[in-house]
Amino acid sequence: PSLCIRGVSIFQGLLDSAAQAEMVAALREVARAAPFFRPVTSRGQAMSVRMTSAGQVGWVSDRRGYRYEPRHPDGAEWPPIPESVLAVWSRVAPDARTPDSCLVNFYDADARMGMHQDRDEVDLEQPVVSISLGDDALFRIGNLTRGGKTESVWLKSGDVLVMGGAARLVYHGIDRIRTGSSKLLPEGGRINLTLRVAR
Ligand code: MD3
Ligand code: FE
Known part of the structure; x- marks a missing residue:
């Protein structure tokens, strides 16, 4: 990895522009079969990020709560999870189990994701792998408990993150998107993929 912040490994520029374009094409097929939707929290608040999934299970949230x-x-x-996406997991997490879920997050100019932990997966020993596509995003990494000092890093199109070991349970979020920073998506915005072993 080109950078490691609080145990989160960041592989900057792992995907070249051809690989990114190929992945976007595959994701358009995913979104055709499983259209993006805007999840609602259990408190009835619409999230600003639009989501869909590929794989055996997908992450959903509605008034009943969130779950796979x-x-x-x-x-x-x-x-199914596109082959090109599974290939990235094999490259950066060769010893892990095969992922059964790929969450696809779409951020428009105003979308953000508040600080949270990812702990809905059954086997927390398995890593989460994230792939950034499109506009730059300001990613914030915190601690194993809410609050405290944080560190931020701009994620760019083609960057891949691996959250394993102790970093698997750190609080993290996306503060904002830098609109117009990438030409990958003609409609603008950012796509983030998170690959997980959910079940
Ligand atoms: C650190 N997504 O989907 S990806 C999420 O850019 C999520 O859409 C953000 O947080 C996004 O849950 C951040 C980077 C990421 C993903 C999972 C993690 C960082 C993580 C799990 C544990 C620690
Ligand atoms: Fe997360």
């Missing part, structure tokens, strides 16, 4: 589900809210099974 084998189907899109519309009722269809999630499409």
Whole structure:
């Protein structure tokens, strides 16, 4: 990795522009089968990030709470995780189990993600791998408990993150997007993929 912040390994520029474009094409097929939706928190608040998933299970949130589900809210099974995406997992986490879930987050100019932990997966020994595509994002890394000092880093299109070991349970979030910083997505914005072993 070109950078390691609080145990989060950052592989800057792991994907070249051809690999990024190929992945975006595959993700358009994912979004055609499983359209982006805007999750609602259990308190009824719409999230600013739009989401969909690929794999055996996908992450959903509604008034009933958040959880992994084998189907899109519309009722269809999630499409398979694209091969190009699985290949990135094999490169950066060769010893891990095969991921069964790929969350696809779309950030428009105003979207953000508050500080949170990812702990809904059954085996927290397995890493989470993130792939950034499109506009730059200001990523904030905190601590194993809420609050305290944080560190921030701009994530760029083609960057890949691995959260394993102690870093698996650190609080993290996305403060903002730098609109117009990438030409990868003609419509603008940012896509983040998170690959996980959910079940
Ligand atoms: C650190 N997504 O989907 S990816 C998420 O850019 C999420 O969309 C952000 O946080 C995004 O849950 C950040 C980087 C990331 C993902 C999972 C982590 C960092 C993590 C899990 C543990 C620690
Ligand atoms: Fe997260």
